[in-house]
Amino acid sequence: MSPILQELFLKWTTLNLKEKVLLNYIAYHVVEKSQIDLYAPIMQGFGYWNSLQDTEGKN
Numbered sequence: 001m002s003p004i005l006q007e008l009f010l011k012w013t014t015l016n017l018k019e020k021v022l023l024n025y026i027a028y029h030v031v032e033k034s035q036i037d038l039y040a041p042i043m044q045g046f047g048y049w050n051s052l053q054d055t056e057g058k059n
């Protein structure tokens with residue numbers, strides 16, 4: 001994984017639930033539809049990352 005992507009995913013894990021919900025709200029209600037099409041797969045990746053971290057630990 002590239003250092004930039006690794007940093008992005010590690011920072012995602014530091015967000016609390018309220019911050020993640022707020023980010024999703026902003027994305028789905030403020031960002032244009034064409035950009036949301038890119039956001040959804042990124043969020044799916046975050047979900048996979050969270051599962052992986054729960055299974056294998058942080059870092």
